[in-house]
Amino acid sequence: MRALFLRDLRLALRLGGGAGLSLSFFFIVAAVIGFSVEPDPKLLAQVGPGAVLIATALAALISLDRLFQADFEDGSLEQIALGPAPLEAAVLSKAAAHWATTGLPATLCAPLLAQMFQVPDAATLTLTLALAVGAPALSLTGAVGAALTLGVRRGGLLLSVIVAPMFSPTLILGAVAARAAALQLDPSSALLLLAAITIGALAIAPFAAAAALRINVN
């Protein structure tokens, strides 16, 4: 299992430029949002958390369609499905590798981006916490979408249409938490629910994705 994860991580880092390219995309999207609104400090401070959340979601979305593709094409996915390790574990491993190359860098760079948008410190901290807790859910639900659209040629757009609505609870709660902190209210209930969603995704998504993979591989 660990060997699988390390291999997935190495592949994810190598394929399509991996974490570095994903990080660049993250910053570029945030910058584009910054360009697209009037640079009024108050407005930017309010938009900032949203920009970071959007950038994280898009960075996750863009790299999803390759999640299972390579293994599917060279037949190793079938091997894994027939092998001793449960397919659910392989899904978890790939989702973890995906998070390590998209969600994790985004979480670590969120404070920097928030500073660029002049987001108040309390909100920055809460936003980073929200991302730390919520970004894994993006990778997990994304994995289900990737498994469902595995056989579809150029399924990237379909994947996005299916997965983006599933991102909404995480994104909404992240925005609520950051805004609460900015207003000096207590963000903990939003953060707790975010954690609950991620834990729920951890419990359910691997089974849904594995079911979809089995359908596609047979």
Next chain:
Amino acid sequence: MVAKLFTASYWAMDGWGAYIWPAYGITLALLIGLTVRILLRNQAVRRELTQAEARRAQIKTKQGETKK
């Protein structure tokens, strides 16, 4: 009750007409559009089915003839 339909004040709906009629209109247009699409597809598939079954019947009679 139906005589109301011929008075302008009815259609104006106390000034809310501009909101009420499009709400009804768009909804009915959506439902009618959906129904039309379903019916057209139903017709098309029925035609395909009769054609496909006719071809199958032809093939079967040909097979019957060659067996004789």
Next chain:
Amino acid sequence: MAQNSTADDGSARPSIWRFANPHEFMRLTGRLLPWITPLAIVTLVVGLLWALLAELPPHPQGERVRIMFIHVPAAMMGINIYAMMIVASLIGLIRRHPVSHLAAKAAAPIGAVYMLAALVSGAFWGAPTWGAWWDFGDARLMAALILFFFYLGYIALWNAIEDPTSASELAAVLCLFGSIFAFLARYVSAFWNTLHQKTSLSAIDGKELVDDAIFVPLMVLFVANYLVFFVLLMISMRTEIRARRVQALRVAEG
């Protein structure tokens, strides 16, 4: 695939599962459609005329209450159809009945249209009432929007996959997994209310429904829409079954 369940004494009891057989399904729906269809049309027309022409009790919203006759049934259908799809998907996966999957597939476009009608009619109600056509802060509106997006994704998935068996099973997985988020979205969107004290913008209050002048036409329209849904669903499913037969014949031709 057993069409009849066997009772303890070994005799065959006809069970509802026999309609999972396409043949039986075509026969049953063939007999139901000729009389349900006119019933549905008549009920719908009667309901709509009642909604538009009836005298309304005095109400602060005045004539705008008439929009509720469209909005409330549409929203209810949009949600209930999704619930039906969840059940059909579950049955399709567990008992492996292709007809069950076809039911979900056929229901989706109808549900999507109803959901869209609910969103649009809701906007036309909201504009004069709150002054806004759209409100990202309204929890039920956001949940409705997300449900509508789920419908679109579900339909798109069916259309994108060529093999019918894979398509039906993958769509079922999507429907079931997506349902979790549909429920979640409803409660998560309400979190904004913890930040800003918002007056509950409920479209209808309970007290309005008690009045017969509103309650009766609303009930008629509920029934009418269910009938319309059944009719459209049955026609769509018959089309799907015929389409499968066409495919099978084409494959046999080689």
